[in-house]
Amino acid sequence: MHNKYFFLLICLILAPNIFSQESIDPYAVQDSLDIYTDIFAEEYPGLITMKFDRKEFQKKSNEDKYLKAELIYHLEDSTQDRHHTVRIKARGKNRRETCAFPPFWINIRKADITNKHLQNTTKIKLVTHCGGGKSFESYVLKEFLAYKIYNLISPYSFRVRLIRIKYIDTSRKDKVTESWSFLIEPEKMLAERLDMIPLKSDYASIRDTDTLWTSTMSIFQLMVGNADYSVAGRHNVKLLKSKDYTKTSVIPVPYDFDYCGLVNAHYAVPGETLGLKSVKQRYFLGPCRSPEYYQDIINEFAEDKKDILDLVSGFEYLSDRDKTNVADYLNEFFSEITHDRYIQRVILSTCR
Structure with missing residues (x-):
C-alpha cells in the first residue's frame, strides 16, 4: 500500500526517421x-x-x-x-x-x-x-x-x-x-502492466473480489466522498483477474470521480436511495468485515496521510483556495477516523 508508483508513460506520437x-x-x-x-x-x-x-x-x-x-x-x-x-x-x-x-x-x-x-x-x-x-x-x-x-x-x-x-x-x-x-x-494497458487480464463477466459480485483490495478501495471511496460506484453493477469499477489460474480472486479498480465530495462539482447529486443531501456527505458502500479488519486498513490510510496531503499541497496547477478546500475535506476524514466507534457508526452501519 505504501509503494509509490512514479509510473511509466505513453507519448501519443510516432514515425521514426522523419528527419535526418x-x-x-x-x-x-x-x-x-x-x-x-x-x-x-x-x-x-x-x-x-x-x-x-x-x-x-x-x-x-x-x-x-x-x-x-x-x-x-x-x-x-x-x-x-x-x-x-x-x-x-x-x-x-x-x-x-x-x-x-x-x-x-x-x-x-x-x-x-x-x-x-x-x-x-x-x-x-x-x-x-x-x-x-x-x-x-x-x-x-x-x-x-x-x-x-x-x-x-x-x-x-x-x-x-x-x-x-x-x-x-x-x-x-x-x-x-x-x-x-x-x-x-x-x-x-493497465492489465498488461500488472500482468493481469480484464474480466468482462457480468456475474462477478463483491464476494468474488479480493478481500484486501476491495476493502482498501472502499475506504478510499469513503475518504474522497464517492458513493457513485458499484462492484456488482459494474458502475465506475473495472475488474481484473490474475493470469495465474491458481489465483481466483478479482481486483476492483475504480474510475470516474467527478461525483465525489472531494471534487464537489455543482452538477453532482447523490443517489436518491442513499438519503444524502450533498455529495460531500460520506457514505460507505463497501463490504462488511470485522471492526478489527477495517481498523488495520484505516491505520494504513492514517500512515499515508502526510503523503496524500503533500500531494495536494504540491499540485501547482490547482489554486490555493481549491487546495485548501481539498485538504480540509481530507483532514475531516482523517480526524473522524480517530473517533471512538467510527467503524461501527460509519462503516458497519451501511456495509454490504
Missing part, C-alpha cells in the same frame, strides 16, 4: 526519443491541440457516433509537432447529459501511431472541462488529484496524464480555446 540526424538539434533528438515512451510515466503536463467541429460534436454527443478530428502533439521543438487524424466520441452517461462539452474517447486505431506502448490500444479516454468558467477547470484538476491519490494507495489503479489542451473549433472560424484535461490509462 543532421537536421535535428540534440535537444530535439531527446524529445523525439521521448515520444516513444509510455505517456503515463511523466509528471509534467502534455501539450496537445485538437481541431474539430465542436458544434457537430455537441450535436452528436448523445448519438454514440464518431467525429473526425486532428490531433497535434506538441514537442519542445515546435518544428517536430506530430499531426494525426483521429476520431472522437462523447462518453460518460451523466456527463453527456449535463455537460456542454462532455469528456470523449480518442480513437487512434487508424491514426498511424507507432508508439510501441499504444500498439494494443484502440481508444483513450480524455476527461474534459465539461463547461465554461474556472470552476469547471477546477473540477478537472481535483478529479485528476483523486486518481493520483489512489495511485499512492494502491498499485491496482489507473494512471492519468495531465494535459494542457488547445481546441480549434472549425465551426467558428477556427476559434481557439484552452483548458486543462487529462488522459486515463486504457484498461488493456
Whole structure:
C-alpha cells in the first residue's frame, strides 16, 4: 500500500526517421526519443491541440457516433509537432447529459501511431472541462488529484496524464480555446502492466473480489466522498483477474470521480436511495468485515496521510483556495477516523 508508483508513460506520437540526424538539434533528438515512451510515466503536463467541429460534436454527443478530428502533439521543438487524424466520441452517461462539452474517447486505431506502448490500444479516454468558467477547470484538476491519490494507495489503479489542451473549433472560424484535461490509462494497458487480464463477466459480485483490495478501495471511496460506484453493477469499477489460474480472486479498480465530495462539482447529486443531501456527505458502500479488519486498513490510510496531503499541497496547477478546500475535506476524514466507534457508526452501519 505504501509503494509509490512514479509510473511509466505513453507519448501519443510516432514515425521514426522523419528527419535526418543532421537536421535535428540534440535537444530535439531527446524529445523525439521521448515520444516513444509510455505517456503515463511523466509528471509534467502534455501539450496537445485538437481541431474539430465542436458544434457537430455537441450535436452528436448523445448519438454514440464518431467525429473526425486532428490531433497535434506538441514537442519542445515546435518544428517536430506530430499531426494525426483521429476520431472522437462523447462518453460518460451523466456527463453527456449535463455537460456542454462532455469528456470523449480518442480513437487512434487508424491514426498511424507507432508508439510501441499504444500498439494494443484502440481508444483513450480524455476527461474534459465539461463547461465554461474556472470552476469547471477546477473540477478537472481535483478529479485528476483523486486518481493520483489512489495511485499512492494502491498499485491496482489507473494512471492519468495531465494535459494542457488547445481546441480549434472549425465551426467558428477556427476559434481557439484552452483548458486543462487529462488522459486515463486504457484498461488493456493497465492489465498488461500488472500482468493481469480484464474480466468482462457480468456475474462477478463483491464476494468474488479480493478481500484486501476491495476493502482498501472502499475506504478510499469513503475518504474522497464517492458513493457513485458499484462492484456488482459494474458502475465506475473495472475488474481484473490474475493470469495465474491458481489465483481466483478479482481486483476492483475504480474510475470516474467527478461525483465525489472531494471534487464537489455543482452538477453532482447523490443517489436518491442513499438519503444524502450533498455529495460531500460520506457514505460507505463497501463490504462488511470485522471492526478489527477495517481498523488495520484505516491505520494504513492514517500512515499515508502526510503523503496524500503533500500531494495536494504540491499540485501547482490547482489554486490555493481549491487546495485548501481539498485538504480540509481530507483532514475531516482523517480526524473522524480517530473517533471512538467510527467503524461501527460509519462503516458497519451501511456495509454490504
